[in-house]
Amino acid sequence: xxxxxxxxxxxxxxxxxxxxxxxxxxxxxxxxxxxxxxxxxxxxxxxxxxxxxxxxxxxxxxxxxxxxxxxxxxxxxxxxxxxxxxxxxxxxxxxxxxxxxxxxxxxxxxxxxxxxxxxxxxxxxxxxxxxxxxxxxxxxxxxxxxxxxxxxxxxxxxxxxxxxxxxxxxxxxxxxxxxxxxxxxxxxxxxxxxxxxxxxxxxxxxxxxxxxxxxxxxxxxxxxxxxxxxxxxxxxxxxxxxxxxxxxxxxxxxxxxxxxxxxxxxxxxxxxxxxxxxxxxx
Ligand SMILES: C[C@](O)(CO)[C@H](O)COP(=O)(O)OP(=O)(O)OC[C@H]1O[C@@H](n2ccc(N)nc2=O)[C@H](O)[C@@H]1O
Ligand SMILES: Nc1ncnc2c1ncn2[C@@H]1O[C@H](COP(=O)(O)OP(=O)(O)OP(=O)(O)O)[C@@H](O)[C@H]1O
Numbered sequence: 001x002x003x004x005x006x007x008x009x010x011x012x013x014x015x016x017x018x019x020x021x022x023x024x025x026x027x028x029x030x031x032x033x034x035x036x037x038x039x040x041x042x043x044x045x046x047x048x049x050x051x052x053x054x055x056x057x058x059x060x061x062x063x064x065x066x067x068x069x070x071x072x073x074x075x076x077x078x079x080x081x082x083x084x085x086x087x088x089x090x091x092x093x094x095x096x097x098x099x100x101x102x103x104x105x106x107x108x109x110x111x112x113x114x115x116x117x118x119x120x121x122x123x124x125x126x127x128x129x130x131x132x133x134x135x136x137x138x139x140x141x142x143x144x145x146x147x148x149x150x151x152x153x154x155x156x157x158x159x160x161x162x163x164x165x166x167x168x169x170x171x172x173x174x175x176x177x178x179x180x181x182x183x184x185x186x187x188x189x190x191x192x193x194x195x196x197x198x199x200x201x202x203x204x205x206x207x208x209x210x211x212x213x214x215x216x217x218x219x220x221x222x223x224x225x226x227x228x229x230x231x232x233x234x235x236x237x238x239x240x241x242x243x244x245x246x247x248x249x250x251x252x253x254x255x256x257x258x259x260x261x262x263x264x265x266x267x268x269x270x271x272x273x274x275x276x277x278x279x280x281x282x
Contacts, residue, residue, distance in 0.1 A: 002046065004116055007275040008108040009039035010099035010167075010268070011139065012236045012243055014160060015197065015205030017189040026135070026151045027180055029189060032198075032205070033136075033152075034145045034160050036167070037275060038268035040091050040105055042068070044112045047084035050076070054087045060095065067106040067133055074129050075110055081117045094264075096173030097236030100136040107140030108276055115280065116273045127153070136237075143277035145270075147194040156194060161201065162270040163245045164252045166231065170223035172240050174213060179238040189254045202245055205234070213239045223263060230255050245270075 012032045020028040033233055047053070052072040054063055063069050068087055075081070087109065093101030110126050113119075123141060130137030135152040144157035179185065213235055214221040220239045227233035231244035231251075246252045252267035259265050 002116065004044045004112050006042050006044070006108050006112045006279050007039050008042055008093075008101070008104040008140075009271070010036040010093050010101065010104065010164065011136065011276045012036060012167075012270070013098070013207060014234075015191070015203065016207040016209060016237070018185065018187045018208040019189050019191045021187050022151070027149065027187060029148065029152055030189075030197065031148050031152065032145070032158065032160065033139045033148055035271040035274045036099075036268040037164065038167075038266055039270055039275070040089065040093055040101060042090075042105065042112060043088035044109075044116055045086045045182075046116050047086055049084055050082050052076075052087070053083040053085070054089060056089065058089075058091065058095075067102045071106040071109040071130070071133055072113055074121070074132070075113050075117075078125070078129050079117070079119045079121060081119060083117050084245055085113055085116065094169045094173070094241065096175060097169055097241045098174065098235065098239045099167070099241055100140065100237065103134040103136035104140045106130060106133045106137050108175070110137075110141065111276065111280060140276070141276065143274035145272040147197060155277045158194070158198065159272050160270065162272060163247065164249050165243045165245055165270060166252045167236075167241050167243045167266055167268060168223050168227050168229065168259070169241050170217075170219040171262050171264070172217055172219045174220065174239040176238045178216065179209055179212055181210045182216065183207070184215065185209070188205050188217045200276055207235045208239045210235045225257070226260065226263070230258075
């Protein structure tokens, strides 16, 4: 029986501006997405009886709410496919970490099952399904580092520098909806062009969520200060993870070796092609 083993990589928001708020409450963003060579892994097998089984279950997320199961069911509905799947999840990305783990799992499920069930759906159709699961799903489906606008669904592929990163998890989970719902969040950064965003690169980049997340989550503020004392540090998405770009893997490992006990961290390389797409193209 055919088995597919596919990565569900993390993403970083190398910069993030909030330029407005739509009538439905969602925020208009301008952001640069890049992938990391670190993430979850999904092992998928076809089932003839149409059932979707995920194991192990996540402690905090019932299966029917898990984005993997929801993505599989949506794909069945969209395609009329009678097949099901057994999906084994190796979860490495922290939840509520700003690394897009849930969205990435959903994108890997959609592309993996499209392959396993031999559906041949277009990327546009999969992205439309994916967007209903989360604002970050489309970029994981497209698989290219991207300049994103709208709520993250209007994507233009870009080539960014691909340095090593230290990614620190401060040991708290940030609720994306709480950050976007905060009154103090600024939502009026004037839109810029993609060319302007890319001009000059990382030294000019910032995340508009950072001041709000700093004040709502003091542990994230402390992690930004700790990492920032060693290399220029930023928040990814709405946090909780913070990251810093360094010149070499050795430098990244040196910083991780100094980590205080209440933080966890990993080192990873930035990638302009998602490891998911690299695996599917093999
Ligand atoms: C901040 C980013 O991480 C940047 O990559 C993403 O835009 C967040 O994407 P996500 O976690 O997939 O978010 P979703 O699950 O779609 O939305 C969670 C909640 O955050 C708020 N939300 C999210 C995205 C967005 N552009 N505007 C919002 O206001 C909404 O209240 C929504 O109910
Ligand atoms: N397979 C999944 N993996 C992780 N979280 C999931 C999954 N399915 C559902 N969720 C729910 O989605 C929430 C957000 O998870 P996720 O890991 O994507 O957060 P995040 O990294 O902050 O995402 P983003 O950067 O897109 O805001 C979790 O708190 C959890 O309740």
